[in-house]
Amino acid sequence: MRFNHTITILFLILFLGCDSKKNELEPEFTLDAPKYFGSFNQRIPEDNPITTKGFELGRMLFYEKKLSGDNSMSCASCHQQNKAFTDGKAFSAGIDGQNGEVSSMSLVNLLWSEKFTWNGKMETVEEQSTEPIRNPIEMHENFEHAIKELEDAGYSRLFQEAFNSDEITDDLIGKALAQFQRALVSSNSKYDQYLRGEYVPTQAERRGEKLFFTHPIPGQLRGGNCGDCHLGPLTSGAIDGFQGFHNNGLDTDENMDEGLMAVTGNPADKGRFKTPSLRNIALTAPYMHDGRFETLEEVIEHYDNGIHQSSTLDVLIIEGSNENQASGERPQLFLTKQEKQDILAFLHMLTDEDFINNSKFSNPFENEND
Ligand code: HEC
Numbered sequence: 226m227r228f229n230h231t232i233t234i235l236f237l238i239l240f241l242g243c244d245s246k247k248n249e250l251e252p253e254f255t256l257d258a259p260k261y262f263g264s265f266n267q268r269i270p271e272d273n274p275i276t277t278k279g280f281e282l283g284r285m286l287f288y289e290k291k292l293s294g295d296n297s298m299s300c301a302s303c304h305q306q307n308k309a310f311t312d313g314k315a316f317s318a319g320i321d322g323q324n325g326e327v328s329s330m331s332l333v334n335l336l337w338s339e340k341f342t343w344n345g346k347m348e349t350v351e352e353q354s355t356e357p358i359r360n361p362i363e364m365h366e367n368f369e370h371a372i373k374e375l376e377d378a379g380y381s382r383l384f385q386e387a388f389n390s391d392e393i394t395d396d397l398i399g400k401a402l403a404q405f406q407r408a409l410v411s412s413n414s415k416y417d418q419y420l421r422g423e424y425v426p427t428q429a430e431r432r433g434e435k436l437f438f439t440h441p442i443p444g445q446l447r448g449g450n451c452g453d454c455h456l457g458p459l460t461s462g463a464i465d466g467f468q469g470f471h472n473n474g475l476d477t478d479e480n481m482d483e484g485l486m487a488v489t490g491n492p493a494d495k496g497r498f499k500t501p502s503l504r505n506i507a508l509t510a511p512y513m514h515d516g517r518f519e520t521l522e523e524v525i526e527h528y529d530n531g532i533h534q535s536s537t538l539d540v541l542i543i544e545g546s547n548e549n550q551a552s553g554e555r556p557q558l559f560l561t562k563q564e565k566q567d568i569l570a571f572l573h574m575l576t577d578e579d580f581i582n583n584s585k586f587s588n589p590f591e592n593e594n595d
C-alpha cells in the first residue's frame with residue numbers, strides 16, 4: 226500500500242510537473258480540417274506545434290512591415306488575404322523595385338504540402354518564411370536590424386509568451402510565421418459544402434467535377450484529366466508524403482524554365498514545377514509560375530489545345546486525350562465547348578469566401594498602419 230502511495234505521489238509530481246510546463250504554451254490551437262484532406266499531424270514539426278500565442282504572434286509578423294529593409298513591405302504585400310494570399314501580379318517587385326522571376330503563390334492548406342516554392346527548393350514552411358525577409362529582391366532586411374526593431378516595438382513579451390524565450394531570434398520568427406501559415410486552412414468552398422452534403426451542385430458543376438477527376442479513355446470515357454495531377458479534394462500535387470512535380474506543357478525544350486532541375490540537377494526534371502492547389506483559383510490570377518495566363522478560360526484552353534511538346538512533357542498529358550492520337554502527335558484533350566464551361570464551373574466551386582474573409586487571418590494592424 227505504502228509503496229503504491231509513493232508511486233502515486235511520484236506520478237502526480239511528474240505529471241503535474243510536465244503539465245504545468247505544457248500549460249505555459251497552452252491553449253493548444255485547434256485546427257478545423259475535414260477528414261477527406263487526410264492526416265496532417267506528421268507535418269507539424271515536433272519542435273513547432275501550433276499554439277494560440279504562436280499563431281497570434283505569427284499573424285502579427287506576417288503583417289509586420291518592420292521585417293523589411295525600409296519598413297515598406299510585409300509578407301502580406303505579396304500574399305493578400307482577399308486574393309487567397311497571392312498578389313494578382315505575374316511578378317512581384319521587392320522593396321528595391323526589382324522583380325522576382327516567378328509569380329507569388331497562394332498560401333493555402335500548406336499543412337498538406339510536402340515541398341515549398343514553385344521548384345520545391347524549400348523543405349519546410351519555417352525555411353520559406355525567413356527566406357523572403359533576407360532576399361535582396363524581396364524584403365531585403367538584415368535580421369539583426371529587424372530583431373532590434375521588433376524589440377523596440379515591444380515584441381519581446383510576445384516571444385516570451387509564445388516560445389518561453391527571452392530572446393527574439395530569426396529561428397523563432399520563422400517558427401511563428403510557420404504556425405500562422407499552417408493554420409491557413411481553406412475548407413468551406415461550395416465543393417466542401419457539397420462533399421459534406423450541405424450544398425446541391427448545379428448540373429454544370431456536377432459534370433465539371435466528373436470531368437476534372439476523370440482520365441479519358443477514347444470512345445469510352447470523357448475526361449479533362451486534371452485530377453491526375455491536381456489530386457483529390459485538396460486539388461494539389463501532394464499526397465501521403467509525396468509531392469508531385471510535373472511539366473504541364475507550357476514550353477518547348479528551348480525556352481523552358483528549369484523548374485525542379487534547378488534543385489535536383491537532373492535533366493529529367495527540367496520544366497517540372499510543383500503542382501499547386503487549385504483552391505480559390507478564381508481569385509489568384511494570373512496563372513502558372515510565370516503568371517502567363519490572365520484567365521481560367523486561357524488555362525483550360527492551354528490544356529485542351531495549347532500544349533507544347535518537349536522531352537520532359539508529362540506522360541499524364543501525353544496519354545490523356547479524348548481521342549486516339551498517333552504517337553508523337555501534339556497532345557490535345559479534344560474537349561467540347563460545353564465541357565470546358567463545365568470544368569470552369571467546377572473551378573469556381575473551389576472559392577471559399579469564409580477563408581478570404583476570416584478575421585483570424587486578417588491584418589491585426591488594420592486601423593493603425595496602411
Ligand atoms: C516580393 C513579394 C513577396 C514577399 C514580400 C513574400 N513572398 Fe512569399 N512568395 C513570393 C513568391 C514569388 C513565391 C514563389 C517563390 C519561388 O517559387 O521561388 C512565394 C512563395 C512563398 C511560399 C511557398 C508556398 C508554397 O505553396 O510552396 C511561402 C510559404 C511564402 N511565400 C511565405 C512568405 C512569408 C512568410 C513572407 C514574409 C516573411 C513572404 N512569403 C513574403 C513572393 C513574396
Ligand code: HEC
Binds near residue numbers: 451470513
Ligand atoms: C501533368 C500534370 C497536370 C495536369 C494533367 C493538369 N495540371 Fe494543372 N498544373 C500542373 C502543374 C505542374 C502546374 C504548375 C505549372 C507551372 O506553373 O509551371 C499547374 C498549374 C495549373 C493552374 C495554375 C495554378 C496557379 O496557381 O497559377 C491551373 C488553374 C491548373 N493547373 C488547372 C488545371 C486544369 C483545369 C487541368 C485539367 C484540364 C489541369 N490543370 C491538368 C499540373 C497539371
